[in-house]
Amino acid sequence: MTETRAGHEGRGAPAGRRSGPGRRPGSPDTRATILAAARGLFAERGFAGTTVRAVAGDAGVDAALVHHYFGTKADLFVAAMEVRVDPRTAVAPVIEGGVDGAGERLVRVLLSVWDDEESRLPLLTLFRGVGDPHGQRLLRDGLMRMVLGPVGSGLGLDQPDRRMALVASQLFGMVAMRYLLVVEPLASMPAEQLVATYAPIIQHYLDAPLP
Amino acid sequence: MTETRAGHEGRGAPAGRRSGPGRRPGSPDTRATILAAARGLFAERGFAGTTVRAVAGDAGVDAALVHHYFGTKADLFVAAMEVRVDPRTAVAPVIEGGVDGAGERLVRVLLSVWDDEESRLPLLTLFRGVGDPHGQRLLRDGLMRMVLGPVGSGLGLDQPDRRMALVASQLFGMVAMRYLLVVEPLASMPAEQLVATYAPIIQHYLDAPLP
Numbered sequence: 001m002t003e004t005r006a007g008h009e010g011r012g013a014p015a016g017r018r019s020g021p022g023r024r025p026g027s028p029d030t031r032a033t034i035l036a037a038a039r040g041l042f043a044e045r046g047f048a049g050t051t052v053r054a055v056a057g058d059a060g061v062d063a064a065l066v067h068h069y070f071g072t073k074a075d076l077f078v079a080a081m082e083v084r085v086d087p088r089t090a091v092a093p094v095i096e097g098g099v100d101g102a103g104e105r106l107v108r109v110l111l112s113v114w115d116d117e118e119s120r121l122p123l124l125t126l127f128r129g130v131g132d133p134h135g136q137r138l139l140r141d142g143l144m145r146m147v148l149g150p151v152g153s154g155l156g157l158d159q160p161d162r163r164m165a166l167v168a169s170q171l172f173g174m175v176a177m178r179y180l181l182v183v184e185p186l187a188s189m190p191a192e193q194l195v196a197t198y199a200p201i202i203q204h205y206l207d208a209p210l211p
Numbered sequence: 212m213t214e215t216r217a218g219h220e221g222r223g224a225p226a227g228r229r230s231g232p233g234r235r236p237g238s239p240d241t242r243a244t245i246l247a248a249a250r251g252l253f254a255e256r257g258f259a260g261t262t263v264r265a266v267a268g269d270a271g272v273d274a275a276l277v278h279h280y281f282g283t284k285a286d287l288f289v290a291a292m293e294v295r296v297d298p299r300t301a302v303a304p305v306i307e308g309g310v311d312g313a314g315e316r317l318v319r320v321l322l323s324v325w326d327d328e329e330s331r332l333p334l335l336t337l338f339r340g341v342g343d344p345h346g347q348r349l350l351r352d353g354l355m356r357m358v359l360g361p362v363g364s365g366l367g368l369d370q371p372d373r374r375m376a377l378v379a380s381q382l383f384g385m386v387a388m389r390y391l392l393v394v395e396p397l398a399s400m401p402a403e404q405l406v407a408t409y410a411p412i413i414q415h416y417l418d419a420p421l422p
Contacts, residue, residue, distance in 0.1 A: 046342045048260035130391060131257045135342070135361055140392045165397045166408065177376055180341060181351045183292030186376045188347025196422035197377065200410055211407035 034059045034066055038080035043121060047077055047129040063172060068126050081122045082137070087147045095154030102155055103203030110171055111191040114179055127180055144168060157206060166205040174198060226249055243278055244272045249291035254332060258288055258340040285345050292333045292349070298358045308358035313366055314414030315406060321382055322402040338391055355379060369418060377416040385409060 032170035041050045052073050056063040070076040091114060094105045113119050129135020148168055152160030174194070177183040186194070248269035252261045263284050267274040296410040301324060305316045324330050340346020359379055363371030385405070388394040397405070 016358045022224075046257070046259050048257055052260050093310065130387065131339030131342050131346070136392055140394060144392075144394065152322055162396050165394050168394065169384035170381055171384070172255060173380035173382070176341065176383050176387070177380045181355075183351060183355065183376050183379065185373050186380065193422060201381075201415070204412070 001070070018117070030059075030061060030065070031069055034061060034069060034076075035080050038070075038076050038196075039122065039125065042077060042080055043125045045137050046125075047132045049071075052076065065179075069210070074138075077129075077134065078138065081126050088150065091147055091154075093150050094151055099155050099207050103206055104199035106151065106167070106202055107171070107195045107198045108174070108191070111194060114175060115191055120179065124143075124179060127175065155206065159210065162210065163205055166210075167202055170198065170201055170205065214342055233367050240281055241270075241272060241276070245272065245280060245287075246291050249281075249287050250333065250336065253288060253291055254336045254339070257336075257357070258284075258343045258346045259291075263287065278326070285349075288340070288345065289349065292337050299361065302358055302362050305362055310366050310368070312414075313362075314412070314417055315410035317362065317378070317413055318385075318406045318409045320388070322405060325386060331390065337388060338386065366417065370421070374416055375420065377421075378413055381409065381412055381416065 007069055034055065038050075038055045039053055041058060045054075050073070052066050053063045055076065056066045059066070066076065070079050090109050091106075094109055099103055114123065126135070126139060130139060148164045151167075152164040157163050174186070177186045178189075178194075179187075225323070239283075245266065249261075249266045252266055252269060256265075261284070263277050264274045266287065267277045277287065281290050301320055302317075305313055308316055325334065337346070337350060337367050341350060357377045363375035363396055385397070388397045389400075389405075390398075
């Protein structure tokens with residue numbers, strides 16, 4: 001009860017110090033424990049509100065070990081946020097079907113990923129970082145480029161950047177209302193009704209003449 | 212140089228302690244100084260990353276004085292985020308013109324407020340709180356209810372909640388892309404081109420048959 005964890009006060013602990021009394025040895029289990037702690041804290045407190053020290057504390061390891069395995073807090077965030085669904089696999093059917101009906105397929109794929117609780121948690125955490133410069137960069141360069149970039153070029157759109165930015169603006173807002181702000185009736189609406197509502201709009205952004 | 216500000220270590224400092232050596236007396240100037248410090252810190256670090264103590268530090272006053280004037284951190288946030296534009300005034304012309312063309316007027320009003328740097332800063336800070344439960348409540352109950360609720364009822368829409376949630380989903384996403392994530396080409400696009408792009412979509416959500 002009165003024992004103090006080693007390194008608790010030690011901001012200046014040497015970075016190379018990795019093993020010692022009371023610290024777990026490096027192992028796949030330790031990595032998984034750290035990642036689980038990071039996911040929990042990032043989800044609860046967001047990127048800015050989470051420290052590597054707090055993650056280490058929750059995982060029962062020294063902060064230096066977290067840095068050793070995962071690098072900076074931003075690196076840890078990327079590792080922890082690794083979504084279960086590979087975005088390239090998920091959007092493949094959207095692209096393969098061609099432009100016709102691509103709007104509907106895209107909305108349906110997106111909702112199937114977000115409606116699944118296991119894939120939603122890390123994505124939600126990623127979206128919670130939207131207020132933070134790191135989180136913004138991750139969202140813009142990660143999700144936007146990994147998911148929407150390939151769709152735009154895969155479908156062979158004219159003005160792909162402009163069209164996919166419009167698509168992103170609607171899908172981002174839909175996700176924000178349904179999952180982040182939990183605005184009714186969108187939050188409780190059946191996925192197929194949302195597909196029917198948004199598919200024509202996304203299709204419009206994909207292939208209608210733009211002003 | 213070696214002087215320590217009173218109360219620096221004092222988490223349990225009595226709440227009523229308001230004046231003393233080294234603290235500024237309460238005055239309109241002090242309020243303004245605190246609000247300016249709060250705006251700066253909330254904008255820089257978001258809601259979760261900002262403490263009342265840090266705001267007090269930046270303003271050069273005791274944290275108890277901040278609590279005395281503004282209450283909790285959430286109360287301070289609301290006070291600091293007070294937007295320059297009264298949303299009721301801003302949306303009045305959208306409502307007065309009736310449903311016809313309301314989509315276009317709404318997009319134009321929104322962009323005129325957001326493109327103005329003075330009104331953008333507090334709004335941006337409000338949006339940065341989207342990852343945080345407090346910020347979410349403020350966004351949902353504040354902006355959504357203050358701005359979009361009156362439009363839905365003022366225009367006499369059928370299914371106003373559903374239609375305004377759809378409107379919100381597109382406008383929120385547009386704002387996120389243009390001002391928060393700064394996604395090109397939306398970030399640099401002339402406002403009138405955005406109006407022409409989004410007005411038909413917003414109008415659709417306002418008055419088209421919905422699935």
